[in-house]
Every structure is written in structure tokens, then in C-alpha cells.
Amino acid sequence: MIRVLVLVSIAITLPAAARNADGTLAVIEYPNCGAPAMVTPGGAFSVRLREKAELFLVSEKTRLPLETRWTGREWGLPTGRCRLPGDLIPGDYTLEAVTPGATDANRGVVHVVENFPDTYTIAQIGALDLRGDDEASFTRVRTLLEKAQAAGAVFAVITGGLASEETAGIYRPIVQLLSTAPIPVFTCPETAASPVAATFWGRGGYVFRFGADGYLAFDTTGPFPADENGPQAAWLYRVRRRIRDSRWSIGLTQYYSHAMGIRAQLTLLVDDPLDALLSSTVPSYEGHPLSTAPWGHTALFPLPPGTSGIPWRLLRIGAGIHEIAVPLSKPAPKSE
Amino acid sequence: MFWCVLVTVTALAAPPSGQIAYLALGEGARQVAMLDLASGDTRPVGTGTQDGAPVWSPGGDRLAFSTAAGDTRRIAIVSPDTAAFEKLPGAHAWNTHPRWSSDGSAIAYEVSPGAGSLPRLAVHDFHTGREILWGGGREGLFRPVWLPNLDLRLFLDPDHELSIEGVDLGRLWAEAEVSGAVLAVGTTRALGRISTEIYVVTETQVMPLLLDMIAEDSERFVEWGCAVDRKGRQVAFESNDGGDREIYMLGSRGLVNLSNDRHADWNPVWSPRKNWLAFESFRGGRQGVYAVYTKTANVRPVVAGDDFDARSPAWSPDGKWLACVVDEGARSGLRIQAVEEGTPPIDYSLPSPGVAAPAWRPEARP
Numbered sequence: 001m002i003r004v005l006v007l008v009s010i011a012i013t014l015p016a017a018a019r020n021a022d023g024t025l026a027v028i029e030y031p032n033c034g035a036p037a038m039v040t041p042g043g044a045f046s047v048r049l050r051e052k053a054e055l056f057l058v059s060e061k062t063r064l065p066l067e068t069r070w071t072g073r074e075w076g077l078p079t080g081r082c083r084l085p086g087d088l089i090p091g092d093y094t095l096e097a098v099t100p101g102a103t104d105a106n107r108g109v110v111h112v113v114e115n116f117p118d119t120y121t122i123a124q125i126g127a128l129d130l131r132g133d134d135e136a137s138f139t140r141v142r143t144l145l146e147k148a149q150a151a152g153a154v155f156a157v158i159t160g161g162l163a164s165e166e167t168a169g170i171y172r173p174i175v176q177l178l179s180t181a182p183i184p185v186f187t188c189p190e191t192a193a194s195p196v197a198a199t200f201w202g203r204g205g206y207v208f209r210f211g212a213d214g215y216l217a218f219d220t221t222g223p224f225p226a227d228e229n230g231p232q233a234a235w236l237y238r239v240r241r242r243i244r245d246s247r248w249s250i251g252l253t254q255y256y257s258h259a260m261g262i263r264a265q266l267t268l269l270v271d272d273p274l275d276a277l278l279s280s281t282v283p284s285y286e287g288h289p290l291s292t293a294p295w296g297h298t299a300l301f302p303l304p305p306g307t308s309g310i311p312w313r314l315l316r317i318g319a320g321i322h323e324i325a326v327p328l329s330k331p332a333p334k335s336e
Numbered sequence: 337m338f339w340c341v342l343v344t345v346t347a348l349a350a351p352p353s354g355q356i357a358y359l360a361l362g363e364g365a366r367q368v369a370m371l372d373l374a375s376g377d378t379r380p381v382g383t384g385t386q387d388g389a390p391v392w393s394p395g396g397d398r399l400a401f402s403t404a405a406g407d408t409r410r411i412a413i414v415s416p417d418t419a420a421f422e423k424l425p426g427a428h429a430w431n432t433h434p435r436w437s438s439d440g441s442a443i444a445y446e447v448s449p450g451a452g453s454l455p456r457l458a459v460h461d462f463h464t465g466r467e468i469l470w471g472g473g474r475e476g477l478f479r480p481v482w483l484p485n486l487d488l489r490l491f492l493d494p495d496h497e498l499s500i501e502g503v504d505l506g507r508l509w510a511e512a513e514v515s516g517a518v519l520a521v522g523t524t525r526a527l528g529r530i531s532t533e534i535y536v537v538t539e540t541q542v543m544p545l546l547l548d549m550i551a552e553d554s555e556r557f558v559e560w561g562c563a564v565d566r567k568g569r570q571v572a573f574e575s576n577d578g579g580d581r582e583i584y585m586l587g588s589r590g591l592v593n594l595s596n597d598r599h600a601d602w603n604p605v606w607s608p609r610k611n612w613l614a615f616e617s618f619r620g621g622r623q624g625v626y627a628v629y630t631k632t633a634n635v636r637p638v639v640a641g642d643d644f645d646a647r648s649p650a651w652s653p654d655g656k657w658l659a660c661v662v663d664e665g666a667r668s669g670l671r672i673q674a675v676e677e678g679t680p681p682i683d684y685s686l687p688s689p690g691v692a693a694p695a696w697r698p699e700a701r702p
Contacts, residue, residue, distance in 0.1 A: 073643060076665020195363040222364075223386055223404065225451070229359060229366075229692035231663050234623035234645045237600055257452045258530070262478070262560065263602075270558045271576045271600065285530070295558070296529035 018105040023172035024199040027053055027097040027104035029077060033178040034162075034187035034201045035217065036109040037095075038155065038210055040116060042086035046071075048079045048202065053097035055082055057110060063096070064088075075204045075235070090114045111184050113154075116211025119318030123148035123183075126280050126303040126311035127160025127254075130177075132170045138177055144310055145181050151314055151327055155184040155210070157252050159303055160280040160311075161221075162187060166194030175200060186215070188254045192222025204232065207239045213317060214243025216274070217252040218264070226261030233263045240272050248321060251277040256302070258285055258294045265295065273297035276321045280304060352657045352672060355697040356650070357381065357390040357399055357416075361668075361690030368401050370416055371670065371684060378686055382414050382421055388432055389693035393440040396698040400434040400443055411445055411460070424460050426467050431458070437482045437516055444470065444480035444518050457520055457537060471537040476523030476530075479561075480537070483517045484568040488536075491588055492546060503543045511538035519545070519562050519571065532559050534573055545571070545586070563613075565606045570630070572604035572613055583615050585630055594628050595635060601626075603647070609655030612675070614638065616647050625649045625660045627675055639673050639681065646671065650694045659694045670694055 020026045030048040031037040037045035047055065047068065055066040066082040073079060093110040096103065125144065130137050148156050163170040178185050189205045191198040198204075205218040216239055220226050243249050251268055256279040258265070268274050277293065282302040285294045292299055299321060303311050316324045353374050360369040360380070368381040368390045381390070381399060388402035388409070403412045403423070410423040411431045424431070428447035432455070435444050441462050446455035447469070457470040457477045471477050489509065492498070498505060511517075515538065522535045522542065534545040557577040564571055570587035572594070577584070583595040583604045595601035599618040606613055611630045616623055617640075624640025625647065638658050639646040645663040652659070655675075662671040662683070668691045670684040 073665055076667070223451075229389060229648075230361065230690065231645060231665070231668070234618075234647065234663075237618060237623070259448070259452050259454055266558065266560060266576075266581070267600075271581055292529075294530045 018103075018107070019175070022168065023175050024168070025050070025202060027051060027099055027102060028095055028106045029202040030206050031095060031109040032106050032202060033109055033175060033181075034185065035206050035208070036111055036184045036186070038111045038113060038116075038184060038208065039084060040113055041084055041088040041090065044081045044083040045110065046079060046081055046206075046208075047095070048074055048077050048206075049097060050077060051099055052078050052080075053099045053104075055080075056096040056098070057082075057084070057088075058094040058096050058105065059091060075231070077203075084112065088112055107179055117154075118211070119316065120154045120210070121152045121324065122315050122317060123151070123153040123156040124278050124301060124303055124313050124315055125156055125158045125160070127305050128158060128162050128310060129160070129164045129305075130162060130170060130174060131164050132173065138173065140310060141177060142181075144312060145183060145185065147326075148312070148314070149182045153183055153314060155186060156181075157186045157188075157215075157217075157278060159188055159252055159278045160254060160305070161190060161193075166190060166197050168196055168200070171196065171200040186217060186252065188217050188252050189219035190221040190254065192219050192224070192227065204235060205239070207243055209243065209246070212247035214246030214249045215252060216240065216243060216249065216268075218268075220253045220255040220260055220264075220279075224261065225255050225257070226264035228261045228263045233261075233267070236264055236267045240267055240274075244272065248275045248317060250275060250317075250321070251298075253277065253279050255279060255281050256293075256300065257281065257283050265293075269293045269295045269298050275299065276301060278303070278315075352652050352654075354652065354699075355416075356659055356670065356694050357392065357697065358670065358686075358694040359387060359389060359692040360686065360688035361692055362688050366692070368399065368414075369686075369688070371686065373672070376684065381416055382412055384412065387412075390695050391434055391436060392695055392698055393436045394438055394698060395440055396700050398440070399695075400436065402432040402434065402445075407450070411443065413443075424467065426458065426460070428456075428458070430455075433479055435480050435482060435518070438484040442516065444482065446478060446480070454523065457518065459515070459518075459539075461515075468539060470518070470539050471520070471522075471535075471542045472540045474522070474542050477520045477535070477537060477542070478522070478532075480518040480520045481562055481564050483512075483519060483536070483564055484566065486512055486517065487568050488564075488571070492536075500543060503541055505541075505543070508536065508538050508541035508543055511541060512536075515539060519564060521560055521562055521573075526556065531557070534559050534562050534571070561603050563604045563606050566608055566610075570606075572606065574602045574604065574615075583613070583628070585613070592630075592633065594630060594633050595626075596633070597635075603649070605649050605651065607651045607655040607675075608653060612655060614649035614651065614658055616649070623647055625658060625673075627658070636677070638675060639671055648693055650696045652696050653699045659696055661691050661694065663690075668692075 039045040057064040068080040070080045092108040094107045096105040251274045276299045278301045356371045365385045368387045384403035386404035390401040402409045408429045430448045447458040448455045454476045536543045559575045561574040581600040597619045601617045604615045620640045623645040628635045650659045672682045
């Protein structure tokens, strides 16, 4: 219990993401520390806000007003595109939102990179299952992200559950963990498993681009994976089309089974099939584990829970999408 | 318990009467509820917290829906007027997607050992109280819909000379005469991957709807969302034949693409009135509810807009109105719209933050 309190107090007192005092998202829903933006100078990134706001890109030296083009509403919230100046210095920036009644800031969530390489490496990480009373589990995740960075990963995707239970008490220290991660970290939505999740990580799901490639993170948690009765089916159809022109279109989700919501499967695996789907479950069909979605086309990259430690792998994205060996290297220096 | 409901009528219009069952979506919970259109009152049906979409019996006296209890889902049968409630004693842990036979004497539904398994079809007979696996227990049969009669046979097998490998047609039609038949979407293997076809299913037999005889390379395409018209002579379904999802109709004129658009069209729902079909389409950018007159394939928007999604169309018993879910993101509500143009919509802002799967109560049978 004491450890929980220590972790929570660290999360609240450190000058991390502004958010609300209880750690939940305030004005800015996307980007956040579990779904950041990666963009080049002169490029643009998407935002989703609880209300329209003036936006600023903030670093230690600058506070740059952003020109925002409002593009509509998503999950009931206003969305927009922010374009960056071409001479912006690469680095990690804080996104600040100013409304008549409040100022909110998501720290370090806009990663401005010099360019998007044609071939790059990402780290896929399975279920973290972090526990508030297990401080060492947070250290293990931090160490793993440092290993991924040392292996050349430009970002990490977590395709498993973040915590052993979806509560505010455990999400608060995870916000702190991801806000200070050595590489950008993209998490998979788990709103259907717990309404609390949406208050910390945003609702529904999100899409992002890394150069020529498009990524779609969507929710398959909860008692009705990829539920057909709610708003997700329409949202999936729209965002799938949004990344249709990508070189590779890659889905990120926690759970995949051929028996999950059929409408989502028709949209993402049949009518306009993703090139790859990264998840944490190993789907099987007729008793055989699958390497490709049973509908055809989509390559599956399942990463089930390991017997010891957090499962993870490196994927090389370039002329193809394939797993590469984790290079042997000196242990990354421990963080202070 | 009755909730107060805000009813917004954009302009004066005679609202339809009757009741609509729907799924009330709350934070992590979903419960079948009922809306009285005249008073605007709503009330929960049953005590479930993880219910599935409600389906009315043909006489409008009972509702069927799946409801969760621990790691199982059972089919609940509820009489909203008397509050009588029973769960069908199925042999399987996971029971979903019930559909009533046209005389209300049986229910077909999907059964499986759990949420991650491909379903089989079962039928519960209310006369015998027994559950029987249909389709010979074949795995991978989804979303049953009953054929109200066997008129479909007239164009499937007009000369009674059809021969299909693995299907005993004589037995199929004999079983259908006694116990009825359902259409279901079934998985199939083609070209090294799974696909789907539409099947006629009886207790022991599973016969493809012969789309491969009508549509070239049918096995390449994935069908879904099968619906039978009131007279049992026309079948609507969705298919990705043509590159994107379209609504097709199979009937006496053969196979017709009714929706033909480069955006997805899905979820066909037949009107009680002849030759009208509602469906969902993205042709306007957002998801909208559209209706098509099947004789001319003339499509008209019913509920569609730039800043909301509309889905799950349900026809009124007289076929003049459509109820659907209007979703603005943060909340969703029910809208009722006349199919005839020029009539303003009626919006029901319900107590629950979300609404799904409306089902208009049929008129009581004499």
C-alpha cells in the first residue's frame, strides 16, 4: 500500500503531463503519452480535444502558436490538423491547449523527427499487467523500453493490457512512466474493458502515420470484442479509408480472434484488408495457429504473454514487415 | 421504474404510436429497455447488465435477447406486459442472436462453447421445450433468419431435379415442411482462405443458396447480413462483390445489385411494406440510413447528416416510419423518421448515454 502511495504521489508531484489533478485527460485527448504524435518539420499532426482551443507547441526555449484546421468531430469531440513550420528544430515538444477557462498541456507528446526513414524498426511489446504494489514491474518496463531504444526502435507499440486491473490508481503511475519513456510509446485502447481507461488514454482508438505507413489502434477489449452494436463499426470504416493510401497499413489491438465482431473483421480484414495486425493473442482456426488472418491477406503478429517477463519483439518495416532478432548489446544504462 | 424522456419534435407532426425495444448502453453495461412512443416513458426489461439486441416475437407479446450470467450467455424470453421472464435451458455456454420463427413457436440462435469459438445453430421448440442443433451440428453458421414459407424453392429448385454434393435435397425439403428452414451465413473454404456463403439450413441439412450458379466466382466474395422479405420470396444480403460492400437482392428476377455505390452499404432490413428495404451506407461521408425501392433500385436518404452517424434501422409495423440510432459521438439517441420525404424527424433523447439495436414492437395479432 505504501508503494502505491509513493507511486501515485510521484505521478502527481512531478511536472509531467498537466492533465487534471487526478491524472485524467483534461482538454487534450490526442496526442497523449499513450498515443503521441510523430511528425517532421513542415508536416502536420492530428489532434482531438474535449473542446476547441488555441494550441501551442512548447519547449524550454519556444512557445509556438499552432495553426489548427478544424476537421470535424470524432467520438463526439472536435478534431483538427496542426501544421508545423518547416524550420522547426527536431525534438520532443509539449502540446499546450488554452481555452477561455483552462490551460492544459500534454508534456513531450509531439515528437518532431528530422525525417521518416523508408526502413525502420519498431518494438512490439505484449501485456505489461502492471500492478500498483509492484514497483519493480515499472522498472522492468522502463528497462525494456531502453533496450528497444538501444536496438534502434523508433517507437514502441504495446499490444497488451497495461495493468492487471483498469483503475485510476494504477493508470496514474503509468501516465508518469510513459511520459518519461525514452522512445514514443503507442498503447492499444481498452475503453470497452473499463470506462476509466478512456479518461486516461482517450476514447475509442486513433490512427497515426509514420512516413509512408499508416497505423490504426482499435479496441477489442471487453465482453463483446469489436462490438457491432456501438459506434466502433462506423469509426473503423472511416479511419481505415483514411490510411488507405499508405505503403503499409498496420492494425494495433489487444485481442484478435476470427470469432470477434464480424463487422470489424469485414472492414479491416476482408473489404479493405490491413497488411498486418499486431496483437497479443494467438488466433487459431480449425485447431491450427494462424500466421495470416483466416480471411486471407493480413499477416498476424501475435505476442502472447510469456512465462517469464514481458514479451517483446523487434519488427523491421521496409520492403516488408518482418521480425528481426534482438541484437546483443551492452545493458542500457540505468535511469536515475 | 419509469424514466423521464425528452422528446424533440422539430416541427408539428403526428408521431407514430407503439413501443420500441432497444439496448440502453451505459458505462460498461447494456440492458434491454422499452420506449413508449406516445408518452416518452422508458423502462428496463429484465435485470441483465450485459444484454444482447432484443428481437420481438411475430405477435409482439414476447422479446428474446441474449443475456450474460457469469461466463455464460443465455437466451432470455420476456413478456414485457406481464414481466414473465425465463431463460432457455440451452446445452451450450454461449447463446446469442435469437430469431423467432414466423409463427413464434420456435427460436433459432447461435451456440458455441465460448465467445472465441465459431458458432453452430440451435433451435428451441416451445412446444416440446427441447433444443436441437440444426445443420447437422455444422460449425461456422451465423445469424439465422427464418424462411416464412418455402416459396424460395420455386426458383432455387423449380423442377425438383437439382443435385448438390453432400446435400440430401429430398430430406432437406421434407424437414423444412415439418420444422421450417432458416437462412444463415456460413463459413466456407475457398482459395486457401475462409469466405462465407448463404445457406438454407434445416435440422440435418445445409444447402448453399446457389449464388455460385448465379454470380460468377461467388466463393471469392464474402456475404453477410442476410434478410428475407415478409413473403419469403426475396432475399437481401450484403457482399463485397464489385470491390466494396453492396446490398444485393435474390428473387424472381435473379440477382440484383440494389445499392451500387463506391462506399460501403450494409445491414439490409426489409420493410413490412412490399419492395422497400432499409440499409446503412457511407455514401454521404458519415454512416446514414437509406431506403431503396427494390423494383427500381431508387435509393433515398432517410436519416443522414454531416456531423452524426445513423445506424440500425427498424421499420414501424405499417412500414411508414423508420427508427434508428443517431450517434453524435458523446451520446446517441433514437430518431424516428417517416420514409416519405418532407416529414420532420422526431428525436428521443433517452436516459442512457448510448442506444443500440432498436426493434419496433409488431402489432398484436388478433
